[in-house]
Amino acid sequence: MDPRIGDLRAFRRRHRLRSLERNSQVWRYYALGGGPRTLLFLHGLAGAGDIWFQQLEAFVGGARVLAPTYPPTGSLEVMARGVCAVLDAEGAGRAVVVGSSLGGLLAQYLAARRPQRLERVVFANTFPPGHPEILKGRRLAVLARWLPERLVLGMMLRNARKKLVPAAGGDALLAYYLEEQYTRRMRKTEVLARSRAVFETFALVEPQVPHAIFEAANDPLIPPRVRADLRARYPGAFVRDLGEVGHFSYLSHPARFNAALEAFLES
Numbered sequence: 001m002d003p004r005i006g007d008l009r010a011f012r013r014r015h016r017l018r019s020l021e022r023n024s025q026v027w028r029y030y031a032l033g034g035g036p037r038t039l040l041f042l043h044g045l046a047g048a049g050d051i052w053f054q055q056l057e058a059f060v061g062g063a064r065v066l067a068p069t070y071p072p073t074g075s076l077e078v079m080a081r082g083v084c085a086v087l088d089a090e091g092a093g094r095a096v097v098v099g100s101s102l103g104g105l106l107a108q109y110l111a112a113r114r115p116q117r118l119e120r121v122v123f124a125n126t127f128p129p130g131h132p133e134i135l136k137g138r139r140l141a142v143l144a145r146w147l148p149e150r151l152v153l154g155m156m157l158r159n160a161r162k163k164l165v166p167a168a169g170g171d172a173l174l175a176y177y178l179e180e181q182y183t184r185r186m187r188k189t190e191v192l193a194r195s196r197a198v199f200e201t202f203a204l205v206e207p208q209v210p211h212a213i214f215e216a217a218n219d220p221l222i223p224p225r226v227r228a229d230l231r232a233r234y235p236g237a238f239v240r241d242l243g244e245v246g247h248f249s250y251l252s253h254p255a256r257f258n259a260a261l262e263a264f265l266e267s
Contacts, residue, residue, distance in 0.1 A: 002172035004054075011053040022085050023078070029068035029086050033060035037119070038092040040083065041067040044101030044125075044248075045194045046156070046181055054254035055098070055261070066090060072193035076109045076200050083110065084117055093117070098261065100124040100214075100250060101221070102198055111207040121207055122264065124214035124257075125247050127226045128233050130201030134226065141195040149188035156191070157182035163220040167246030174252040204233055212238040212264045214257065216245045238264050 020027045030049050039059055041052040049067035056065045068086050073079050083106070087095055096119050099107030104126025111121050127134050144152045160178040168174045211234060215227050231239060240260040242249050250257040 002176070004173040005176050008050065008053055008173065008177070011057065012050060017049075018089075020082075020085055020089050022082055025071040025073065025078075025082070027068055027071060027082050027086055029066055030056060031090055032056055032065050033063060035063045037063040038087070038090070038095040039063050039065045040087065040092075040095040040097050041065070042083070042097065042099035042103030042106050043067070043069070044103050045191070045198060046160075046178060046186070048181075048185065051177065051248075051251055055250055055258060058254070058258050059261075063096075064090065064092065066092075066095070070190075070194065072187075072189045074193035074196040076106060076197050076202070077113075079106055079197060080110055080114055084114060087117060094119045096120045096122075096265065098122040098124065099126065101126055101247065102194055105129060105198065105200075108204060109202060111209075111211065112202060112205050115205075115208060118207070118209050120210045120212075120265070122212045122214060122261065123230065123234070123237075125216060125219055125222055125249060126230065127222055128204065128230050130199075131226055131229060133223055135199060137195075138199050141192070141199070144188070144195070145192060152188050152191060153182045153186065164247055167216075167218050167220045167244075168248060168252035169244075169246070171246075171252035174246075174248050177251060206234065206236060210238065210264070210267065211236070212240065212260075214240050214242060214249065214260055216242050216247065216249050218244040219247050221247045238267055240264075 017028045043051050048069040052067045059065050097107045104123040107121050165175045242256045245253040
């Protein structure tokens with residue numbers, strides 16, 4: 001067994017999830033460490049707050065690190081309110097927000113609608129809102145409403161095995177994590193709610209705080225045209241191509257991701 005799988009299990013045993021109820025929905029999140037700076041990590045469509053465990057442990061020494069799991073809200077605005085409620089609960093006025101995929105879209109939404117809550121922001125392995133290449137997936141998301149849960153999650157698992165894990169170099173931790181999500185931890189309601197958020201559109205603004213784009217040269221979910229269009233939307237961004245690391249670079253290749261984040265924080 002890959003030793004990092006044991007590290008993930010040990011992380012879950014050591015750290016208790018906190019809970020925050022907002023508008024009849026429960027936000028569960030990790031809150032570790034302390035210090036003058038807060039880092040808030042936002043996951044994508046697949047996964048939960050613990051997908052960031054390697055970043056939480058790497059950066060906890062000098063900062064407060066937070067990683068929520070989204071309840072099935074289905075709305076970027078409701079997600080943004082929940083994220084800000086987590087920051088409020090932890091006494092953080094502003095944070096360095098690091099979002100990947102759907103979390104990167106949410107980070108862009110926060111930059112546009114809640115700029116006062118951001119110290120810095122990272123858009124990782126993500127896409128600009130309403131991009132035509134991303135919107136092509138809406139038909140499948142609509143169809144999923146009528147399909148059995150087992151079939152929907154099974155399709156996602158097959159896609160992970162066929163595309164996502166190979167793009168990450170066959171990473172055993174990524175394979176384990178996604179299989180666990182799609183067979184035991186995620187529900188169809190979460191998939192559908194997060195999918196609705198993926199397809200939302202909103203007006204972008206160039207952030208007034210330092211901002212970065214992290215991308216992967218072989219990301220199977222974010223094609224080259226989408227990556228280029230994201231960079232064009234943020235001409236002042238600190239850009240890092242992490243190489244051929246796939247879509248979940250922070251999980252499968254944490255050393256590269258963490259080094260890029262450290263470089264951005266020091267820039």
